Amino acid sequence: MRFRGKIVITLKPGVFDPQGVTIKSALHSLGYQETDEVKTGKYFEINLDSNNLDTAQKRLEEMCDQLLANPVIENFHFTVEPSDN
């Protein structure tokens, strides 16, 4: 079966986000003063073959742990669902 994982990786609370700070000031200079905080992160979509949903979930978790997320400074969460393409 084919599955699609949608993975969001964000910085852990307390980790400085210079990109977010830069984007916030850029938004202010564009006139969006109402912007209070900007947090940046990474997004991945992964198509994979798997016997079942549990296995797909387990493998995606491992992929995040081993490669996609830096466990020292990043958190990750993901959804996985059957995919038809």
Next chain:
Amino acid sequence: MRFRGKIVITLKPGVFDPQGVTIKSALHSLGYQETDEVKTGKYFEINLDSNNLDTAQKRLEEMCDQLLANPVIENFHFTVEPSDN
């Protein structure tokens, strides 16, 4: 009122994703051969003050159009909801 926008920005179909190709081969070398395709993107969380949900939605759309997404090669979608912090 405070709102939190969660924005996902992905490459448009057909736009080459070298980072995705690199990550796919890295996952294969780590033993995740079942990985068929990897798409990469950006994720932002934006906290903003707004009079109501519609205005917050409209402003976030403008922020994506003007700064966060490159309209030539990227698509964006977002959710926005009231936030208590």
